[in-house]
Amino acid sequence: MMADDLAIVVAGHGSRDPAGRAEFEALVGLMANQASGISHAYLEFATPTVEDALRSAVQSGARRVVLLPALLLAAAHAKNDMPGELALLKQEAPATAFFYAGVAELHPLLLRLCQRRMVEAEAAAGHTAARGDTLLVVVGRGTSDPDANAEVYKLARMLEEGMGYGGAYVCYSGTAQPLVMDGLLRAARLGFKRLLVFPLFLFDGVLVKRIYAAADALAARQPELEVLKADYLRPCAELA
Incomplete structure (x- = not known):
């Protein structure tokens, strides 16, 4: 069977924010530069839907169709919806062979990209500070799936120990507790000189903007505390 018989549908969560959709499609474009037969779809908030994209792949003559979730962690969308x-x-x-690929999880390339975002944020601060005096605050999306929420804690601990931060704290943008603002306020009371806030998100969107707004609000409320904002993951070669 030739490669022309293979179609890969990259499925994103979807966002009401045009910037988030544009970044997802930019990542799919990077992937399409490396292989043929790649298209995109959305779970919600945008089109084409996953169902429509899969059906289009079959109608185009693909005999093998791979559904690849552009998601970081395996929660309800990855475990049930797709x-x-x-x-x-x-x-x-029934004549078409369908395959389901896994989510990113804590792949070594993902960990290295997270570390790069930490280093970039520290460099942008314009002055050095001991990592032992820095609390890393990882903000996950938040889900009703405890396994996915726990993976955010695991990632935070791996970054803390691997990069030598004084501690790590986890909060979420929704569903799980603590939520962002409550989490940042609690983190600020732990006695560190610097907080490094890292949104664990693939793409820009409403939730990422809210996280940065909360970090700005904390910095304005407690000017004696240095609050750095690390970039989210965003489209790049490591993800493609």
Whole structure:
């Protein structure tokens, strides 16, 4: 079977923010530079939908279709929604072989990219500070899935120990507790000279902007505390 028979549908969560959708599609573009047959889809907030993109791949003649979730962690969308979409298409097109790829999880390349974002934020501060005096604050999306929430803690601990920070704290943009502002206020009371706030997100969007706004609000409220904002992951060669 030739490569022309293979289609890869990269599925993003979707965002109401045009910047978030543009960045997702930019990442898919980077991937398309490396392989043929790649298209994109959204779970919500934008089109094409996952169902429509899968059906289009079948109608275009693909005999093998891979659904690749552009998600960091395996929560409800990755465990239930996307496999459900595949199950429906399998019934419609029994002659087509469907495959489901995994989410990023804590892949070594992802960890290195996170570390790079930390270093970039420290360099942008314009002055040095001991990492032992810095509290890393990792902000996850938040989900009702405890396994996905726990993975954010695991990542934070790996970054803390691997880079020598004085501590790590985790909060979430929604669903799970503590939420961003409450989490930042609690983190500020732990006695560190510097907080390094890192949104664990692939793309820009409403939630990322809220995280940065909360960090700015904390800095204005407590000017004696240095609050750095690390960049989110954003499209790059490591992710493609």
